[in-house]
Amino acid sequence: MEYIIGIDGGGTKTQVVMVDMRGNTVINFTVGPSNANVISNQELHEIFKAIFQRIKDRAPVEFERVICVYAGIAGAGSAEIKQQITGILSSLVPKNSKVYLEIDALNALYSGTLGDPGIVHISGTGSVAYGINKKQNKDRVGGWGHLLGDEGSGYSIGRQGVSAALKFQDGRGDQTILLDMLYEHFRVDNARSLIDHIYFAQDMKRTIASLSEIVFCAYKRNDRVASRIVENAAIEIVHHIVTLYRKLFTDREEVKVVLCGGIFNDVDGVLPIVHRNLEKDDYFRVLTPSLLPVYGSIVGGFTQLDVKVTSDMIKRMQEASTN
Amino acid sequence: MEYIIGIDGGGTKTQVVMVDMRGNTVINFTVGPSNANVISNQELHEIFKAIFQRIKDRAPVEFERVICVYAGIAGAGSAEIKQQITGILSSLVPKNSKVYLEIDALNALYSGTLGDPGIVHISGTGSVAYGINKKQNKDRVGGWGHLLGDEGSGYSIGRQGVSAALKFQDGRGDQTILLDMLYEHFRVDNARSLIDHIYFAQDMKRTIASLSEIVFCAYKRNDRVASRIVENAAIEIVHHIVTLYRKLFTDREEVKVVLCGGIFNDVDGVLPIVHRNLEKDDYFRVLTPSLLPVYGSIVGGFTQLDVKVTSDMIKRMQEASTN
Known part of the structure; x- marks a missing residue:
């Protein structure tokens, strides 16, 4: 053997x-x-x-x-x-x-x-779309790191969640339960302490990415601000995939799309929205890793x-x- | 004496x-x-x-x-x-x-x-609005740091400029001269090297903020992507000021608004847009520091x-x- x-x-x-x-x-x-x-x-x-x-x-x-x-x-x-x-x-x-x-x-x-050709979108702390076609040509879209890209990533979702909560606290943004949820998470009672917990975190990138779970939680409680963030993340992910499809595949060529990484583990979060948006086009076959x-x-x-x-x-x- | x-x-x-x-x-x-x-x-x-x-x-x-x-x-x-x-x-x-x-x-x-009461919006690397009324009550809006807030700041404008350039490079975003301008600025010819120059910069925050100048330059050359970034920055700044006005002043009370910091030094950039937007309401008196x-x-x-x-x-x- x-x-x-x-x-x-x-x-x-x-x-x-x-x-x-x-x-x-x-x-x-x-x-x-x-x-x-x-x-x-x-x-x-x-x-x-x-x-x-x-x-x-x-x-x-x-x-x-x-x-x-x-x-x-x-x-x-x-x-x-x-x-x-x-x-x-x-x-x-x-x-x-x-x-x-x-x-x-x-x-x-x-x-x-x-083993088949296809497109994978990986969204964890960061995000990137990567693909390979029948001719073994490879390409990618996104993956430019948490500060300059990684749209649809845990970092991006968490960051937008905190930012929206702070805007609400300021009186600048729409009402959201995210502020109270973040206060509770960090056991603080004001925005300054909340901020300090994040900027002085040992691994700030991961800390912010982990706050995406709070955004998903608020989304399931029908918070409108959280819904907007989750829906935008899904749209960004779909945008990565569609762009890469145009680069690697011919028009209407059937392709397998694999959704991979922590963000897709929450089956009631981003996953069904991405799924729904992609399967409108009947040439996308959406999969999760087996x-x-x-x-x-x-x-x-x-x-x-x-x-x-x-x-x-x-x-x-x-x-x-x-x- | x-x-x-x-x-x-x-x-x-x-x-x-x-x-x-x-x-x-x-x-x-x-x-x-x-x-x-x-x-x-x-x-x-x-x-x-x-x-x-x-x-x-x-x-x-x-x-x-x-x-x-x-x-x-x-x-x-x-x-x-x-x-x-x-x-x-x-x-x-x-x-x-x-x-x-x-x-x-x-x-x-x-x-x-x-010495009079009023509102100041400071926009340099970061951004914040701060005000004081006749009763000497003070308050602020924004100023939550470059990762979670500071909308309308140099950091925010620079970051959005790079991000838009990378989206264009990916095939995800609208066409923009920002990509070529950034390549020229860093003397590189691909996105990976551009990214490396930023993530490995000694002072990343300041490096990104300084790229706002490239966005202003593209804006003056009528680049549509840069225009959108500059106009959004102005809207965010106005939003800070109007929110703070509601917190500290009574309806239609006349107030001096001071625009301060590096972003306003470029008199053809954000400044005139903020000016125009604020002076639509005749109770705002817009000033720059004397x-x-x-x-x-x-x-x-x-x-x-x-x-x-x-x-x-x-x-x-x-x-x-x-x-």
Whole structure:
């Protein structure tokens, strides 16, 4: 039997799995972050070295039979960075193994399309749309970071929620329950203290993004200001996807759209609005991921090896995903 | 002859003047920042101690005849901070001198109203509206910092300019010359490098705020996207002012509105739009400051001492302002 290693490297953690050619998981573990935008090549080398050493220690025989390593790494978008990291990986894998390196958005896509072309919109703290067509052309829309872009992201929704609450407090904005909800959340009773909790937070970006949950809560309580924010976020996300569709696909070509990331976990929030807006056009097939992103890397590996991913294999990977 | 000391303390510098009762400037210098939000009480004590020592060294006789110290200090808004800083100042000034401490927005107001009640809107890197009525009631609108508020500020205008340029680059936004102008400004040829210049800037907030100048430039070249940003900024500023008017003044009560800060220095940018919008209501009298903010502190001091500020005195302070 031969084996494939899949890696999903993000800003908070790196997931690693090794599966056999029938989709059975042999090894499965998580280590620290490996975002290439933030971590130096030297550090990345150390992280990958430790990952492969750990696999070798636990399954030395299987490791020698690895024929493919497929890594989706955050921040590995540019050709230069891609070449550097591919070099690092190639120096660490068994001789007969092929190495494929892609941006982590691609394995997120495959975790939903199961190897087919399509578009993924990832919305967590940040947001980006990424796609690949039949000819393997890839492109993206958005993803310019929390200060300058990331429309439809948790950060953007949370920031707008606080901003609207402060405008109401000022007497400048429409009435909203967001102000009281934010006061309660931070256990404060005035805007100055609220602000201080945010500006002096240890991880301000994440703190603001986490406040998107309060906006969703207010939205479900029919708060008009929160509804406007949630609906606008959905419109921005749809706009990303439609723009990318025009760049990569021909008119009315059917395409799978995967919605991925924390914002879509709330099934009564942004998700149904995006769904509804996209499915008005009958060529969009909207999906949520059926596998963990790290198994999206395994799917990517199989696809590169021209191995057909059967429903049995998917089932095995799904079972391992939920264990 | 007796003397007044005026202080204008901000986030980048602190200006100090000493004038006689006829408005003649005796001493005039600038030292480092004294924003109470950022600097500890211990450090503030050191800064003020050095300021008064410097005056004493240069004009020992006059210093003993100081009857009023009026300081406008950024971040001195809360009662607690006000009490602490007043304590520091009182321990350093001559025995017979009164001490008045206010937020720096108030002396900015007086630098335009020359002691009258009114509203000031300050828009530089950040933005805030501050006002005082005949009964000496004070209030503010906005000023919640660059991430959560500061609508109509340089930061907000610059950020929207970059964001619109990136949306155009993505194929998501309207055509705009901002993209090429930003590329030229940073000497780059792609969005990724543009982004890197901003996110890795030493002072990101100021870097983004400074890009408002590019937006004003595009606005003058009739770029529609830039026009929308500039017009929205003006509307936000007017909204701050009108909201504050409703909080502090009675219906149709005439009030002086002072427009202050870097954004209004560009007389073909936001200024005329705000002017036009406000003067539709005949009870707004729109002004730009006729004195440096530090002389606004002197005006505040005279007002507190019930000394009438004559046009001769203003003229002398204006002459000193431009020297």
